[in-house]
Amino acid sequence: MKPSICLYEGHDTNITVYDPNTNSFYIYEFERVSGVKHHNVKEIKDLPTQKHTDCINQILDHLLEVHGIENDFETFIFKPLFWDLSYIDRSAIKADTITFSAIDHHDAHSWCAYAQSPFDKAASISWDGWGDNTSFKYSCFDGMNRYGVESKASYRFSNIYTAVGLCISYLHGTYALDVPGKLMGLTAYGETNDDYVRLFKRSMLSESPIAPLEDLIPKLPIVNYREVSVSEKADKLHAFNIAKSVQVAFEDGIVETIRDEFMPMISKHGNNLIMSGGNALNVLANERIKREFPEVNIYIPPNTHDGGLSFGILYEHLQRNEFSRSYKYDVTRSGPRLFDYLDIPRIVQERRAKKVSVDDITTLLKDQKIIGMCIGNMEVGPRALGNRSILCDASNPKMKDTLNCRVKFREWFRPFAPICRKEDAHKYFYSPNFENMECMQFVADVKPEHRTSLFSVTHYDNTARLQVVTPKSNKPIHDILTAFDGVLINTSFNVQGKPILNRLSDALDVLRDTGLDHVVVEYEQEYYLF
Numbered sequence: 293m294k295p296s297i298c299l300y301e302g303h304d305t306n307i308t309v310y311d312p313n314t315n316s317f318y319i320y321e322f323e324r325v326s327g328v329k330h331h332n333v334k335e336i337k338d339l340p341t342q343k344h345t346d347c348i349n350q351i352l353d354h355l356l357e358v359h360g361i362e363n364d365f366e367t368f369i370f371k372p373l374f375w376d377l378s379y380i381d382r383s384a385i386k387a388d389t390i391t392f393s394a395i396d397h398h399d400a401h402s403w404c405a406y407a408q409s410p411f412d413k414a415a416s417i418s419w420d421g422w423g424d425n426t427s428f429k430y431s432c433f434d435g436m437n438r439y440g441v442e443s444k445a446s447y448r449f450s451n452i453y454t455a456v457g458l459c460i461s462y463l464h465g466t467y468a469l470d471v472p473g474k475l476m477g478l479t480a481y482g483e484t485n486d487d488y489v490r491l492f493k494r495s496m497l498s499e500s501p502i503a504p505l506e507d508l509i510p511k512l513p514i515v516n517y518r519e520v521s522v523s524e525k526a527d528k529l530h531a532f533n534i535a536k537s538v539q540v541a542f543e544d545g546i547v548e549t550i551r552d553e554f555m556p557m558i559s560k561h562g563n564n565l566i567m568s569g570g571n572a573l574n575v576l577a578n579e580r581i582k583r584e585f586p587e588v589n590i591y592i593p594p595n596t597h598d599g600g601l602s603f604g605i606l607y608e609h610l611q612r613n614e615f616s617r618s619y620k621y622d623v624t625r626s627g628p629r630l631f632d633y634l635d636i637p638r639i640v641q642e643r644r645a646k647k648v649s650v651d652d653i654t655t656l657l658k659d660q661k662i663i664g665m666c667i668g669n670m671e672v673g674p675r676a677l678g679n680r681s682i683l684c685d686a687s688n689p690k691m692k693d694t695l696n697c698r699v700k701f702r703e704w705f706r707p708f709a710p711i712c713r714k715e716d717a718h719k720y721f722y723s724p725n726f727e728n729m730e731c732m733q734f735v736a737d738v739k740p741e742h743r744t745s746l747f748s749v750t751h752y753d754n755t756a757r758l759q760v761v762t763p764k765s766n767k768p769i770h771d772i773l774t775a776f777d778g779v780l781i782n783t784s785f786n787v788q789g790k791p792i793l794n795r796l797s798d799a800l801d802v803l804r805d806t807g808l809d810h811v812v813v814e815y816e817q818e819y820y821l822f
Contacts, residue, residue: 294366297387298606300400300598301373301380303332303469305344307351308602310610311361315619317606318359319626319672320351321599323791327798330469330791333379345381350631352385358629369393369609371400371601393605397423399431399438401568401596403611404604406433407621409591411564415557419546420569420598421450430554432561436611447549449542450571452495456538460531462703469570475535476576477706480753482536492541497549543580546571550581564589572596572733573674575757579723579734586724594624594673594731603672624731624765625679627670631795636815639796645813645820650768653812653819654775657685662699664785664802667768667814670794675732676784677759678711678769680792682808686710686779692748695781698807701788707757710749711782713773714760720746720779721758730765732757749781768814 293312300306305322322331325347336343355361368387372378382390395403398418406414412435419428428447431438450472457463457471466474550558550565558565565588572578572592582590593600603623630636639645656663662684671677682699684691696702709732710720717726721736728734735755743750750756759782761770773780784792785799787806793799799811803822811822 294364294388295361296367296369296606296610297365297385298369298371298393298602298609299348299380299382299385300371300602300605301333301378302598302601303330303335304597304599305331305333305347306599306602307348308606309355309361309365310606311359317603317621317623317626318355318361318628319595319600319603319623320354320628321672321791322347323599324627324670324794325350325631327791329789330467334373341379341381344379345384348380348384351628354628354631358633367391367609369605371395371605391609393609395605395608396429397601398426398429398569400601400604400608402429402431402433402438402566402604403608404595404600405566405568405591405593406438407604407607408593408623409564409566409620411562411566411589411591413561414564414566414591415554415561416566416568417550417554418569419447419449419567419571421454421571423569427451430557432557433566434561438608447497447545449496449545452492453538453542453571453574456492456534460534462531462705472570472574474703474706476539476574477703477751478532478535479539479576480536480707480751480755481705482532482534484540485533485537488534488537489541489544492538493545496541496545539576542574543577546577547580547584550585555585558585558588562589563587564591566591566593568593568596568600570597575733575735576755579736579755582734583724589727591728592731592733594671594675594677594733596733597674599673623672624677625669625671627672628794629669630666630813632797633815636796636813636820639800640813640815640820643800643822645822648812648819648821650771650775650819652821653772656810656821657683657772657776657780660685660688660691661809662695662807664799664808664811665769666785666796666799666811667819670792673731674792676782676792677731678761678766678782680785680794681711681782682785683711683772684781686749686781687745689744689747691781694807695783699787699802700783707751708749708781708783709757709759710746710779711759711761711769711773712779713770714762716773716779717758717760721756723758726758726760729758729760730762732759734758746779749779 295311307320309318365387367389369391371393401418402416457475723736736758738750
């Protein structure tokens with residue numbers, strides 16, 4: 293049987309392939325191929341069609357080389373950036389049938405989440421910056437049938453959140469899609485201003501335009517909070533208060549929307565809620581929802597952003613064609629192997645890399661070494677979950693500054709995430725539960741007795757974007773954590789402004805050019821240390 297393939301154009305362009313012979317999905321995010329973060333088919337100006345087609349050809353080569361899948365598909369489904377405009381030469385993909393996908397943007401998000409969720413019946417919220425004429429949509433699932441509310445609302449959560457962030461000078465020059473993640477880091481340093489909260493919430497929930505936010509919020513000078521004098525801090529803290537206030541408005545808006553409009557549908561569907569879209573990356577809001585509605589079971593997929601849309605589109609198409617209706621899929625690590633995976637033996641020999649064990653890796657971590665991991669298939673979604681991560685000891689109080697200064701070169705206000713075994717999470721952190729924390733979609737409170745010993749992962753508000761690990765979710769990393777017996781820092785294996793890397797050659801460049809101590813690469817279930 294021939295595989296099927298789906299292409300989604302837009303920012304975070306991506307391709308998903310389904311192979312019926314192995315019942316497997318393979319997901320490729322273009323940014324990991326091109327090295328251009330958020331690879332946007334509209335914004336790459338230099339020979340755009342050729343640039344994107346080169347990515348497609350590299351993906352097709354990888355499919356053949358690693359998985360034996362030829363460029364000969366049963367069905368090719370595509371959803372272009374606009375109805376009448378495409379930036380990609382689709383003739384590069386050969387298929388018996390070519391199908392234009394008319395699926396709604398938010399429906400694709402919802403299918404992506406439902407396909408990976410543990411629920412048979414569930415209510416669904418997709419909230420995003422924008423997509424097919426709205427930024428918010430909710431609906432319901434029951435046994436692979438999507439139906440029900442089909443309600444759209446012009447809620448502008450993400451639009452206002454991002455617009456406010458762009459008004460803060462700390463974030464000037466930041467690409468719009470990266471603003472929300474950085475803004476979350478700033479919120480911990482501010483205090484809530486009720487007037488701003490009301491303004492922002494009204495803007496988020498209203499269909500009526502208001503005065504431009506840039507006219508309402510004064511521009512702020514770029515000043516490092518830790519370097520200003522006491523007399524100057526009052527003015528500088530205004531930036532942090534704005535950040536805190538828009539975060540509170542963001543959380544209040546979604547909590548009120550769920551409580552006032554959506555709880556009956558959630559209750560009718562087993563108290564199960566799946567959330568998707570770019571706004572579901574806001575871990576502070578996700579944890580707030582979990583605490584406000586403790587009776588609700590919440591699932592958020594790892595690829596909740598637009599990078600998961602080709603999977604959602606293809607999965608929905610296959611469902612309509614009576615495909616494996618009982619199947620759910622964990623595609624967390626359905627990204628590609630290293631693109632230069634077959635070159636690893638040669639590189640190991642040339643660089644005289646050493647074969648190592650889990651105990652060897654753990655010893656280096658205990659010796660305060662910073663290690664870049666390249667193991668197994670790449671994670672999908674914007675967050676590294678161990679396979680393309682930088683790991684180091686979270687108990688070292690200087691490690692955050694060391695990472696920022698020597699390796700990551702990130703802004704001072706951005707926190708680093710802890711990773712620990714799920715069975716150990718309760719020792720160090722508090723959350724109503726530790727479910728669905730395998731993909732860094734929630735925060736937890738660092739327990740008071742561990743805030744000093746875990747200083748490097750404890751944010752200014754005493755929270756941490758926790759990742760828990762089980763043998764099922766990631767056995768190699770669980771083995772390392774078992775041997776380490778503690779909490780590690782997990783940050784994505786990249787440097788500032790670049791997507792998560794997926795070539796050993798790029799990893800070795802980072803090793804050469806930064807303060808990274810080692811790279812560990814897996815080949816045929818053996819670990820090699822550079």
